[in-house]
Amino acid sequence: MLDIRTSYFRNVLFIALLIMLSAVSPRPVQAQSTAAADLPPADIANDDGGPLVVVGEASSANFAFMPDLYPNPTVLLIDVTNMLAGEPEKYVADTGQMLGVFTESLFPGPGQFRINLPIVPTGASLDVDNDGESDTGVQIFALQVASNLVNDSYLQQIEQEGGLSSLLVDVATGALTQGTFLIYAPDGDQGFPSGFGADGLWFTEDDPAVALPAGYTLATLGLDGSVTFDRAAEATMNTMERSEEASPDFSDQGILESFNSLIDVLAERYAYTELRGLDWEEIRQANLPQVEAADADNDIAAYYILLYDLAISIADAHVSATADSNIEAIVAHAKRFGEQTAGNVGxxxxxxxxxxxxxxxxxxxxxxxxxxxxxxxxxxxxxxxxxxxxxxxxxxxxxxxxxPLLRGTGVAxxxxxxxxxxxxxxxxxxxxxxxxxxxxxxxxxxxxxxTGSYDTGQHAAETANHTPITYEPVGGYAIVRWNDFIHYIVPKIAVLEEALAIEKNQSTAGVILDLRGNSGGWLELYEIMASYFFTADQPMATHVFDWYSYDATVGDLVKAYAVDYMASAPRPELAYTGPLVILIDQNCASACEYFTQHL
Incomplete structure (x- = not known):
């Protein structure tokens, strides 16, 4: 196979030799930089001259990792010099993104991908060798898989926040703990950490360093502070996730065992135990006789009904029980509810x-x-x-x-x-x-x-058959409606953009966002849709809520590190700052509420 980069360098070298030989007078040879002269060479595995392509797998054990939230997945190598330089709030330009393709679909997964590497990448450079001299530095990239919601090839602003990565960070501090980088050195005079120093932190002044050869090198940073370097022609990078991010899976357990496992996890990880005054051991004991009976009879339907009632009793709209794959359980619950509520007095x-x-x-x-x-x-x-x-x-x-209630709620x-x-x-x-x-x-x-099946005299208004998102001009106003922040994500953003573009061209009296009945959904989507109402000069702060995540090393929820990202319309020409009205009702929930609070 032809090595394009080798051929390129040979041609450049040949031309350079011709120029030197044809010169009228000899020129002094410029001394090579000694920036890395005092650094030991990196211990390289599989030295094929450096990677030409990056392949790997992308997957997650979190149940929220689903096609609805990754409607247009993008795999890429993204420049991480901002993060390593202590400026993670800065977004990465298109020039710092090397796009790849999926060779196996992300769903059902694991997704497999291939990223062909350019001869010279165009990311930023960072001097990380701690040699006391100012060097050109190296370009450093991490693997990322994220949703391209604006649908313009590269990841823009908020799109860069989420997804899967080849790096892991401490949930509370945001400090890098382990992961895999692709490094590009422009010459043989650059260095890179070979481990972390006494402070136990990566990319700080006490990190030892080694000299890297020119070109691409794969660097894998271990949790123990070790670094391994690899220059195989085909580099492998996989996504990583903290073990706590994997959703608990009790599918290989029986009814009784899975119930006890569920209560154990809820007692350990449910965020509002104290707020709602929940005693998980009391809840366990109160439900145990019914669970044991269902277990003895292998009655999945009875177990589902118990879990459904338990979920509603928590009084939290984000806690629910579903049985999408078990028709028997769904029918049993519907039958019980019908028996309880089929009659009325008119x-x-x-x-x-x-x-x-x-x-x-x-x-x-x-x-x-x-x-x-x-x-x-x-x-x-x-x-x-x-x-x-x-x-x-x-x-x-x-x-x-x-x-009886059909769903739980924490709002009286x-x-x-x-x-x-x-x-x-x-x-x-x-x-x-x-x-x-x-x-x-x-x-x-x-x-x-x-009681009987009587007419109650209440006749519901005719329900409009809206698509997931609609736009229509009414009385000089642009009215946009959408039903949630989770399904048909890309079309929703496209219709919102079309509405804003028409508004710009026709100078309407204002925009009305009708979010009545919007059931909420995904954080990233509501942030992106909200960002269209902000300009780069007056951007939207994304860190307006504190988030907590479970940390197994602490054994409790910890306040998650948050980057102070500032966002504005992904397409600046569509940013809308004119008169805006948002219509909501009691059924505007979760991300719908966050969206309105943000604006």
């Missing part, structure tokens, strides 16, 4: 409350919202505004507390609204006794009713 209610503070409880007033014709509720004389005083002897608060108002929807839902053919007070009346009346 009316709906809303739960009203006064201001809820730490010292003032909600008043738990429940009033009728709608009544169906010819129903038990109508026969009892109910009308909108009728107050429900009791249900089978229970107060409204007691009744609300036992109403959202929970009350969801419970109110099912406040008058019961099993079919059940006799219920309800106390009520008609509008403008003081007397409490009671009625005994048989």
């Amino acid at each position: 009316a709906t209610v809303i739960a009203m409350s006064g201001a809820m503070t730490e010292t003032e409880a909600a008043d738990d007033k429940v009033v009728v919202f709608s009544v169906g014709d010819g129903t038990p509720a109508a026969e009892a004389g109910w009308m909108p505004g009728t107050e429900i005083v009791s249900v089978n002897g229970q107060s409204p608060a007691e009744r609300l507390a036992e109403v 108002e959202v929970r009350r609204a969801a419970q109110a929807n099912l406040f008058l839902s019961f099993p079919l053919s059940q006799t219920v006794t309800i106390g009520y007070r008609l509008p403008d009346a003081s007397q409490v009346m009671t009625a005994t009713m048989d």
